[in-house]
Amino acid sequence: MSEAAAIVTRARKRRRWRIAAIGAGGTLALLLASALAWVVSLGPLPLDEAKQVSTTVVDRNGRLLRAYAMDDGRWRLPVRNSEVDPAYVNVLLAFEDKRFHAHHGVDPVALGRAAWQFASHGRIVSGGSTITMQVARLLEPRRERSMAAKLKQIVRAIQLERALSKDEILDLYLVLAPFGGNLEGVRAATIAYFGKEPKRLSLAEAALLVALPQSPEMRRLDRYPEAARKARDRVLERMVETGRASHDDVEHAKAETVPRLRRPMPILAPHATDQAVARPGRGSHISLTLDSNLQRTLEALARDRATALGPDISIGIIVADNASGDILARIGSPDYFNERRAGQVDMTRAVRSPGSTLKPFIYGLAIEDGFVHPESLIDDRPIRYGSYAPENFDMTFQGTVTVRKALQLSLNVPAIALLDRVGPHRLTARIREAGGDLILPKDETPGLAMGLGGVGITLTDLVRLYTGFPRLGTTVRLRERADEAQGDTAQRRLMDATAAWHIGHVLMGTPPPENGVHNRIAFKTGTSYGYRDAWSVGFDGRYTIGVWVGRPDGAPVPGLLGRTAAAPILFDAFARTGKIPLGLSSPPRGTLIAATARLPLPLKRFRPVGELVRNGDDRAPKIQFPLNGSRLDVQAEGEGKALPLAVKVAGGIPPMTVLVNGLTAGELDSRRQRLIDPPGPGFVRLTVMDATGAADTVVVRLQ
Structure with a gap:
């Protein structure tokens, strides 16, 4: 070939290479552009899905009172990895993603191993997905396994790593991972399967929780417990192979049985939690002032006592902290799901006749006005006020007694005589000023009958009023939401400090029921007309507790008395707080403490x-x-x-x-x-x- 021909040939080859290079470059550019367009078409990360969680209501210490399923029926409880047993996190990462903290969303080593295993075995042995890739799949569930779906998962994983920290990605996995049925997230799983929070887990429990999300429906504990056990054991064996657990520990873990039944989600304080969730503007995480341990204990007490009292009886209990006004326990009924007891009716907010429980306020105002002293003499004898002739419960009269004894024995005639002197309108105004809402019969004005229960009031308001005695004359607004302001900056006046102190110490001497101890708790009982309501409200220096017993429909219960039905529950409730009763405060300066004979002449005897x-x-x-x-x-x-x-x-x-x-x-x-x-x-x-x-x-x- 001549030199000219060679030159022409080389020129043609260079032209073909240039054309090929341009074509390849164009193709590559087109592919890159297409890939970029595809990535852009994916849109932003779908993190809104992860924000949709079950509404949870917790107590003052962050313990779960109740959770509510999402609108579609799924249980997905919020949780962070700091709230999960570190042993579980270690097992999870060791089994699912050993290089979680080193890679940027995709682990090339794991992907290469998965590809080699697929090529050599002809089936998928391991998926090669990182925790981040699994989160991406959970955020955007795929209908089928394909190369396109895997590529999308990889892109999303890289996006997640760029947008979130490792802890945030792990938190997403702990919330979204499926555990069979409508359970999502490790917290929902531990509560449903183990009956506890994920804070403390055994090695067997941790391994089981790692195994379940790999095939959540085929390993459901309530359907396929044996498959779940085998999967758990494989995780445990891997722990031995990698040196993360000893052989003896694993053998001990394998000996543990797997749960075969799914537990119901906890429902503590159902009335309080329902009302908290129903409030407008609430978030998905609500914190109440209740103490879950005390709430659980008193719910059991209410159930036991209601069972003993009869199938139609309901019970309401409130425990309030005197200093802050925090409600520490509220039982609206003994059994929320019992239709015969009307369990879903909250008897702590029902308006009922208070019986004799308003008497301490009558006596307190009489002491404040200077009409009487606890050691003043007062007559308990028949008397009429027009057509109204009050009588004592036992239809007898005690004659001349001290004011102290009249209140401790809950005598009706002395109380009405004092109310006649104090004035029903003034008593009503003072109670309302202190935060209690008295409900009068339609078209009625305050009268003497209110001293014996002729008005309506709720247990919640009554407990608030009784906190005024240990607080020496002021009340605070009772609060149940932890995000509400602590206490009441504008404290409400009930009576002066001296009168409140006197009433507290008079009630401290009230004869207790058979299960009570003398001079430990100041309390008052009450029974409404026709045996419809039995009450007992008491306090020490720390708590005020109120108890109501009766039928939710207001029907009479013959023989239902505050002293025999409600007072024993009150004393049991104080005992179950786990605290030794705290004494009341010292008398205010200037308080007159004297026997009857040493009282000033106007105070020796009350004149009606x-x-x-x-x-x-x-x-x-x-x-x-x-x-x-x-x-x-x-x-x-x-x-x-x-x-x-x-x-x-x-x-x-x-x-x-x-x-x-x-x-x-x-x-x-x-x-x-x-x-x-x-x-x-x-x-x-x-x-x-x-x-x-x-x-x-x-x-x-x-x-």
Whole structure:
């Protein structure tokens, strides 16, 4: 070949190479562009899926009270690797991804080994997927195994490694890994299979949890326990081969049986958790002030006592911390799923008649007003207030007793006499000021009957009011959500500190039930009309506990008494707090502590409304009309103004002043009479005071 021909040949070869190179470059560019377009088409990482978790409600220490399944029925509980037993994490990484902390989402060594095993065995021996790649697959579940799906998994794994830390990726795996059925995540699995949190696991449990996600449906413990056991044992054998566990430890772990039944998710404090979840704006993780240990203990107590009391009986219990107002336990019913007991009705928030449990507030206001002292004498004898004649529960009368004994024995007549002096309206206003909501019958105004339970109140409000005694006269708002402000910055006044201290120490001496110890807990019982509600509320220096017993439908339960039904539960509840009762505070400065004989003359004996107060003068005023306790019709016929009310008095030294409900209404005329404008329908207190300070008072009802 001539030199010219050789040159032409070489030129043609170079041209062909250039064309080939350009073609190859173009093809490569096209492939790269296509690959880039494909990667871009995948869109951002689908991390929103991982944010969808079951709503969980935890107690004050972070322990699970209750979890709620997701809308599609899956149980996926939030968890972090710091909350999981390190032994499980070590087994997981050793078995699934030894170089987890070294690679960047894809482990070439593992992929190469998987490819070689597939080529040599003709089947998949190991997948070569890293933990990150498995997370990518869990975020975007694939319908079939293909090369395209594997490539997508690899790309997503690299993206995950660039976007998240290793701990965050591991957290995702712990939340998303499937464990059979509707269980996802290691926390849901340990609770359902082992009945505990994943914080502490045995070697056998850790190996089982590593094996289950590899084939979650074919190794479900509630269906295929034997397959699960064999898979667990293979994980344990691998631990021996890699030197991560001793032969003896593995043999001991293999001897452990695998669970064959799935446990139900815990449901503690169902009423409290339901109400917390129902609140608007709540997140997926809710923290309450409850103590799960105390809650569990008192739920068992309520179940046991309800079983003993009868199939229709329900029980409500509240435990409150006096200092902070935190609710530490709340039992709305003894059995949430018992239809006969109406278990889903929360009896801690139901409005019921309080029986005699309002008496301590009557006595407290009477002490605050200076009418009585705990050692004052008071009469327990038959008396009428118009058509109302209060009687004691046992239909007997004690005669003259001290105020202390009258409250400890829950005598009705002295309590009504004091309420008549304090005033039902004032008692109602003070209770509402302290945070208690009293519910009166429709179209009714506060009257004397409220002293014996003629109003409605919830157990929650009653417990709040009783915290005012150990707190020396102030109450705090009870809180159940841990994210609410601690306590109440604007504390509510119940009564003065001295009166609250006196009442606390009087109630400390109340005779306890058979299972109680004297002088350890201050408490009061109550039984509503017709044996419909039995109450007992008590306190020490640390806690206030309230107990209600009865039928949710309000039907009477003959023989149901606060002392025999509710008080024993109260004392058991205090015992099950695990704390020795804490004594009450010291008396406030200036508190009068004296026996009856050493009391000042006005405090030695209580004088009820209507009894003359004389200053050594037999001419003290006496209201002749209207009579004490009478009912008067002051409404004129038609739509005219109400008729004036005439007040007539005998005796007394002029000038004499008429007071209506404590407010001056003018002086009597020369005939010792006066017409006054009635204040409106309801009970009215009329007092006449003469020039020497002697007075007489009556209470009438206008209609």
